[in-house]
Amino acid sequence: MINNSAIQFKYNALYKPNQLICGTGQTAIVTGWSVKQTIAKHLPSDNYAVIGNLYSPTRGISFLIRNLLANPYVRRLVILNATKEDKNAGGCQCLLDFFTHGFTEGKSDTGRDCWVIKSPITGYIDIEISATALEILRQNIEVKEAKTITEAVDLVNSYSTKETLEPWGEPLIFPEVEVTPTVLPGHRYGHRIEGKTIAETWVKIIHRIKTTGTIRPTGYDGKWQELIDLMAVVTDEPENFYFPEPNYLPIDRTFLEEYISQILDDSPYREGVKYTYGQRLRSWFGKDQIEQVINKLIGEIDAASAVMSLWDVQDHDKGGSPCLNHIWVRVVENELTLTATLRSNDMYMAWPANAMGLRALQKHIRDEIAKRSDYDLQMGPLITISQSAHIYSDCWQHTDLIIQKHYQKIINTEQQTYYDPVGNFLIEIQDDNIVVTRTTPGSGEIVACYLGKDPLRLSREICADSPAIQANHAVYLGIELQKAWLAIRDGLNYVQDR
Template sequence: MSPMSLKYFAQNVEIGNQASEVGLVTLWTKKELILKHITKEHFAFIGQLYSKSTGISAIVRNCLYNKKIRHIVVIGADLSGSGQALIGLFERGIGEDHQITTDRGGAIDAEIPLASIENVRKNVRVHDLRSMTDYSTLGAFLAKLNGTKQGPYGEPEIFPEHVPLPVSTYPSYGSGFLVEDDFISTAWLKVLRHVMRFGTEKPTSYHDRQKELLNLMVVIHKEDPDNPKIEPYVGFTKEDLFRYYPLVVSAASVSTIEYTYGMRLMNHKGIDQIEHIIRMLSHEPHSRRAVGVTWSVAEDSTSVMSPCLILVQAIVQNKKLFLTAYFRSNDMFEAWPKNSFALRKLQTMIADRLKTGVGSLTTISSSAHIYERHFEKAAEIIAKHKPEWKMFDERGKFIIYVKEKEIYVQHQNNNDEVIAEYRGKNASSLINQLVDAVVLADVSHALYLGAELEKAEIALRTGTVYHQDLPLELP
């Protein structure tokens, strides 16, 4: 075995000096950008880190496989929090459940013994250089680390590959799914359920596997991005979210990364598309051309770093500003929650400028996926946190009563005005009428009405008095 060989994700890293005891982790910043400022003599390996779980587990496995590594330098843009999770692992360790103590979204493979992970923490030092923007001094820093040789701290260790929980896919059309909720955190629970239950399991372009739904639409009605309703299970805090907002709602550039959504929307080749949207809707409130795009044909058609968010469209309706965002690709586990909060913030900013109310936010994800590395965590969250399924929807409410040997159903709007009436002698005929009228949008509401109509039919057959929402008093 070569003293500098890496066993995990070796195809994704650059191997340097076999005598070096230093590894570089560049997070979301391209390693090629860092390599412009240093030579291969400065490091043993250099690679990027996107994932809090699979990526960090691979680093731990490689450190145990090659115990000559004594320093891990963390540098670059930490867009997903993977760098913070890695640093947290070395500073605070992990719990008995293999979860990183400082990060609810980060976990180390259960196949690696806790004692071995602790051995890495004791013998490998992590250096946090995420704030460094001038890489001209990086070479000197690495040279200093390489100046003190410590040697290996033990023999190589190899552990069984991580085996994710078995998953199954339920039958569906495979495309065209709808999730609605007032708030983003609780909508995310429903999103996880949809993708894990109905997603097609398939390979990715990143030597990984995924579960993927096509064209998942999520509609958020009431979220306030300035006072966000963040549940603990989403894995980030209000402060984390506010630090993320500028990547979407500001044109400010971020050193070490090529672009942000905010840069593409507000300062791509000098064009501020959001300002254009505001001007257009100010002069023409009914316009359907208030659109901002992030995709640059010349730059993105052949780029592996092309934007996932492709388009936003703002429409004013009933004196409210509605925003629709289209994603070509969307990591629903790690990216969608923050994406949605930031888009909601962008929506409120536009609405404030237009002096309108704020309508719903809709995200449409062409490829809505969860990576295999998150299957277990997603399953755990789904098992522990049940979303509240409402028994009514915005299409109205229904009053059921029995009169003159028939069952009546009154359809009322949100102002309690009767807008339609249906009647029949049995539950099935009324269910068919309601389905044909396309007046039901929520599954739990439909199930509730089906149960109530069956009760009404039993009451009609037995001569029992029927009261909606109350149990029958059968003779």
């Protein structure tokens, strides 16, 4: 021990420095989902080395451990494991289990080599960090769990009265493996993606972002790949939700159950907790907006003003503003649809939970209208508009593996259905002309007819009249029109799809 409690240290934040509050002491504080400033305001800066959040056991623990290894004078760690969000995410408990039970070599759920924390909660550490370094950390840092902010503050203050401990060794630095994605040309603004289920739509979303998204700095630390104004339309999510088997989504049913309550249920104010979406919808503005929307539609089923807002004008000044900002509910042809606008959306980790939570809200509104009125509405599509739709750089490897395993299967299955909302096109030859008849997708009513000898001109006319035609359908039409032209030129018989 160093017999000088006045010694001050400088925390070397190699990773995510903009997301940390640094002090000059020897105790690191992990606040989980609680607002880190809530603890910092109760402590002098020389009582702690660093204060930071931990949101995810699969993404955040590696950064935390890398920083601790780079700062061997940090000999004490206080982990605040206090909120429902902490319990649901499991990051703090998984970190505690790392120090208590250790780790073993294994693979992530996407097949990446990593250290797997010995915990009932799935947690990973980058394989590039040596096992020896991890053991050094486990043996030389004293770890305490706190269940409340007050308990955490008391623990840190009590440590500050003890003698200064010597560093456990020299700093150990393990550079990250950088993944550079290949970006293809594409639209920057305005995208539309549709799928039957949330899981299917999610794979298509991350494929679109990873293929054509622009790489930008995040404003915090690191980079993200981003598309601006991405609309996702989910048409047929089942009421009990579809989870693939094996489940490749970043959430499971246990997590979802807790997450849905954060959207549907009100919650009292708690120090260190910013808000929940349910709190913003139920009580934040002094009105229960979910009840308002239900009553609005019962009284005026065709209303276009069934709106819920989560944005508070004071969010500009306070910071920590909600990502989900606006919800619009509409009844069209006896279907209740819900459209949600999110200003900033982590499409890899957060969007599946966002979408399922919003779908649960949509069902709640539909069910309450049925209970209180004679309206028996069907569940219409769920639409999300993500103004900044992004994937963080520490998830790029994960997304690549998901895309490799699942994207082509989903597209192949989808294309085998041969369904396009713009309709069907029947191609035949009459008097040495190509005749294309367009029909509705359901009843088969004729809505348009195209006639000519030039397949390029015909395909352009059809696409001009049908700007929303599916890409695979447009390619199919081009092939068939060319075959029809070749049949005319060479005096052959033409039959569509043969």
